[in-house]
Amino acid sequence: GQQLNQSPQSMFIQEGEDVSMNCTSSSIFNTWLWYKQDPGEGPVLLIALYKAGELTSNGRLTAQFGITRKDSFLNISASIPSDVGIYFCAGPRMDSSYKLIFGSGTRLLVRP
Amino acid sequence: GAGVSQSPRYKVAKRGQDVALRCDPISGHVSLFWYQQALGQGPEFLTYFQNEAQLDKSGLPSDRFFAERPEGSVSTLKIQRTQQEDSAVYLCASTALTGPLEETQYFGPGTRLLVL
Numbered sequence: 001g002q003q004l005n006q007s008p009q010s011m012f013i014q015e016g017e018d019v020s021m022n023c024t025s026s027s028i029f030n031t032w033l034w035y036k037q038d039p040g041e042g043p044v045l046l047i048a049l050y051k052a053g054e055l056t057s058n059g060r061l062t063a064q065f066g067i068t069r070k071d072s073f074l075n076i077s078a079s080i081p082s083d084v085g086i087y088f089c090a091g092p093r094m095d096s097s098y099k100l101i102f103g104s105g106t107r108l109l110v111r112p
Numbered sequence: 113g114a115g116v117s118q119s120p121r122y123k124v125a126k127r128g129q130d131v132a133l134r135c136d137p138i139s140g141h142v143s144l145f146w147y148q149q150a151l152g153q154g155p156e157f158l159t160y161f162q163n164e165a166q167l168d169k170s171g172l173p174s175d176r177f178f179a180e181r182p183e184g185s186v187s188t189l190k191i192q193r194t195q196q197e198d199s200a201v202y203l204c205a206s207t208a209l210t211g212p213l214e215e216t217q218y219f220g221p222g223t224r225l226l227v228l
Contacts (some may be wrong), residue, residue, distance in 0.1 A: 004154075042116070042219030043155065043205050088154050096168065098143070100217065102154025 002027045004089055006103035013079055014111050021106040022073040023089030032065050032072040033090040033100070043088055043102075047074070081110050114138070117221035118204050124226045125194045133189045133223045137206030144187050145217060146179055149201040158202075161187060194227045201225070 006023050013019060023032070031050055035043035047058050049065035049072060056063055062075045076083055086105040093099040117136045119185035121188075125131050137144050143162050148171075160173040163184040172179070181187040191198055201224050205217040 041221050042205070044219070047215075090154070098145070098160055099157045099168070099171075100147075100155070102156070104153050 002029075002091075002093055004091065004101055006029050006087075006106050007083055008106060009104070010076045010107040010109070012109045012111065015079060015081060017079055019076040019079055019083070019108060020073060021087060021108075022071060023073040023103050025091075026070070027094070028052035028069040029091035030069070030094075031091055032063070034061075034063050034072070035088045035090060035102075037086045037088065037105070039085070046087075076108075079108075079110050083110055084108060090095050116204055116206050116218055118202075118220040118223050120223060121221065122224045122226075124228065127196060127227055128193050129227075130192045131194055131225065133191075133202050133225070135187045135204030135206075135220060137185065137187070137204070138208075138218060139185075141206035141208050141218075142184075143207045143209065145205040145207075146183060146187070147203040147205065147219075148173070149203055149222070151200070153168050155203050158189070169227070189226075194225075196227050199225055199227045220226065 004023050004025050017086050033048050036046050037043045047056050047063040048096045052069050053067050054065040060077045088105045089103045090100045129217045134225040136174045145160050146158040148158050159179045160168040161181045164181050178190045201222040203222045204220045207216045
């Protein structure tokens with residue numbers, strides 16, 4: 001079935017550094033979503049991508065929908081302590097668009 | 113409140129006990145979803161309601177899991193005869209739409225279930 005592979009699994013960076021994480025799949029996705037989950041909370045949508053090649057920004061966040069439709073990346077510029085959390089990529093299943101498939105997440109820790 | 117709420121936030125159950133987890137979606141939201149999130153993993157789809165109709169329950173792991181939404185608002189996920197492998201965070205999400213739903217699923221904070 002469709003699966004999403006995220007890398008890296010975790011990152012420990014210095015405040016102010018830029019961060020890049022990505023998500024790949026062996027199958028095509030028509031939509032890519034990036035969520036952030038804080039400890040003890042549910043995921044919150046950060047960015048949604050709908051077209052191959054699309055590049056979208058949300059403040060210090062930038063995400064791109066890969067040309068092959070099998071990958072996406074998320075960049076965070078000038079990281080701050082509140083960026084700490086788990087970042088998930090997700091996409092709808094081809095057979096049922098309401099069923100979201102999530103990657104296993106990238107855990108980000110920021111050293112002040 | 114304005115968001116999706118879930119209760120209880122934490123539940124410890126003895127193996128074999130029945131549990132009931134509640135979700136209050138955002139007022140007026142037509143569609144409601146339950147997800148299961150194991151430790152260190154992303155959420156996995158369990159079931160989907162449109163109003164009171166359960167349109168998809170293909171993700172429920174066994175017949176011990178049962179979900180309902182009798183009046184099309186509040187939903188309850190019930191797990192009978194809990195097992196240790198049921199330990200996870202159970203997330204509820206809702207959306208106002210009935211079409212392609214991926215963009216606007218708003219998640220609650222989850223219920224953390226620990227089965228001893």
